[in-house]
Amino acid sequence: MSVLQVKLSNLTFFLVFMIKTLAGIGTLRSRLTTVVVFLVLLAAALVAYVSLQLGERQMRAVVGDQQVALLSSAASYIDEDLASKKTLMMSIGEQLSLGDYRAPSAIQQFLEVHASLRDEFFNVIALDANGNLIANLNDRRSIGLSNFSKRDYFIDTVNNREGVISAPFRSALSKKPVVVVTEPVFDVNGKLLYIIGGAIDLQRPRFFGQLAVLKSGQSGYLFMLTKQGIVIHHPDQQRILMNVTQEAGGAVPSTLAAMNGFEGWVEGRSKKGVNSLIAYKRLFRTDWIIGSVYPVEEAFAPLIDMRRKALLASGGVAIVAGLLGWLAIMRLLLPLGALRRHVADISGGSINIKVFDVIRRDEFGELSRAFFLLSLQRREVEEELVRLTRTDALTGLYNRRMFEESMVMALARARRNKQYIALAYLDIDHFKSINDSYGHGTGDQVLIEFARRIKLAVRTTDTVVRLAGDEFVVIFENLADDTEIPELARKILASIEPAFVLGCLSFAVTTSIGIAINANGYSSVGALMEASDSALYEAKRKGRNGFALHRC
């Protein structure tokens, strides 16, 4: 599984976890806050991640290019050094040739006289055309004891008839790792007289001393090897003259690439397994390769520090933005809280539906208007239900239930105002025969018309009730005395007297009225009902279409 796949699967897992968590969070406010904080965190993390990635990539390129530039300086420094050594050898060869130095002792003396050679070379020797050692600046005792005709640098110089820079090797004379800069000396006829060679000690700081200064950071270092992989310079002295391809583990891939001509920088593991920026550059005068190793950990130390700071900064930004988001949501959702309270109040029985803010133009306004309309409809339905439970469906008068409530209150008022109260009990005479003669429907019409006439005959403050069937009651209030009662009864009888005209039918309807009177309201509903009932019985007994009056 690739790193990207791992990151994606982690992100998916995190998103699923977030959705499940959100579903479990109670209020809309807390869900919104969580979403905002989460999105801000995600955005901050993404911005930080992308910027760091871009920054890292650019920084890698800058540090890598810097390494190559560094190596180019080091390469030209070594090229210059080799060139000056070669020039010196040519000048020595020229002087030997012009001075016609032939005798080995003369050559030895010449070398010893030119002490400045020691500044540039570890040792200078002269070999005759057969490779025999004929002069040795460092040790004249070894003259004549060695032959170097098998050395590559000797063979190459003889064959090329010009000076060469040898491959590195261990000196037979000094046992030190060296490279040799040669120069052939010819007589006037072009015959090779001898070869002089200046040895450079590869461990001698002077030659590569400057390279140490050029290394990057504390843990970075420079190294040099030949195209064939022989180490010329390395901080680990043990590796000098070793061939990197033959060492344990072999050469690292980038070094193999460099041996095949690669120049530039790569990120990879060094020989010690440390992840590093490794750069390579070819020298101009030899087939040597100079390289640099710069451990990534040190190279990107500023970047790692920057990453930590960026994470802290983005975390801080996310916290502040999340906090602001939370405050904004709390502020924006205030009307929702008020709406919820209003709905709860109305469910709990409040009838004040004006609390809804129906003027708002936003979604809360729409919601408030919807709740307002809903509450209005509910109130109307409730009112209708109340009306239905209190009124008689046929006549529209109060029903028995309302009568009892009205009577209790009327009695209380009469007591309070020290007034008379009267209860008239009405029963239509021979109503059964109306039903029987004209049908039940006509009987209903009679009941409706009867109720209408009684309503008109009494004051608006008097209460008219249909108790059941053809039985009605009227509660008379605000009576100063009992003298006006008969007049009220006669008024009712008079209102019923005109013929009932129902469609094409016209007939007379009469009623009997039993009235109970009470002074000051000190009586019960039952007592008044009983008294009015017995008065009605009396009125019926007396021949109907009249009234009787009882006090209680």
Ligand SMILES: Nc1nc2c(ncn2[C@@H]2O[C@H](COP(=O)(O)OP(=O)(O)OP(=O)(O)O)[C@@H](O)[C@H]2O)c(=O)[nH]1
């Ligand atoms: N059309 C109609 N008739 C009803 C209604 N409720 C009761 N009744 C009838 O009304 C009649 C009431 O008769 P009663 O009051 O008992 O007798 P009455 O004929 O009026 O005789 P008196 O009261 O003695 O004059 C019954 O026949 C009932 O069936 C109703 O809603 N509509």
